[in-house]
Amino acid sequence: MGEFFRRHWTVGAGNSGGRPPTGAAPEDLIDIGEVCRLSALTPSALRFYERRGLITPAGRNGQRRAYTPDVFERLNLIACAQQAGFTIAEIARFLVARPSDDDLRERLAAKASELSSDISRLQRMRASLMHAATCTHVPLVDCPHFKASFADEAVAAAHM
Ligand SMILES: [Zn+2]
Secondary structure, three states: OOHHHHHHEEEOOOOOOOOOOOOOOHHHOEEHHHHHHHHOOOHHHHHHHHHOOOOOOOEEEOOEEEEOOOHHHHHHHHHHHHHOOOOHHHHHHHHOOOOOOHHHHHHHHHHHHHHHHHHHHHHHHHHHHHHHHHOOOOOHHHOHHHHHHHHHHHHHHHOO
16 A cells, blocks of 8 residues: 555544544555455445445544445355345344344244255255266166155254
8 A cells, every 4th residue: 555545544534424443553554446356246235235234334544434344244244144045134233233132032942943854855856966976877867866855854844
């Protein structure tokens, strides 16, 4: 980061509602372009997360947002939660959750249980694919093992 940038950082300026983290020196801040490059997210995605309360820039360099390094930890958390099927609104709520938020805890437990079902389904699928990869039945699709794994799938689906 050049001297020009260092002199022009304005920590906390234009920060909508958030506080600059204590001890965040201007030279510790990461420009939005660098955050995008390292996270593979677009600037509009970061602005969207900001509007929804998921991230807060720590400062600005002119019109450009700048973030503290812990933004990457937050972005990882958001990505994991999205992969687990949580909505942006749910993630926003989780980020400010207190231990007394029983509704949220129930939702988390339900999601963990959904993931267990997904894992079982994927394990069955893996087993049938591993079998098919070495099966000598002609034609492959009529293999009793292969058919059985789909029968299990139908049974499992009926119980969901
Ligand atoms: Zn077979």
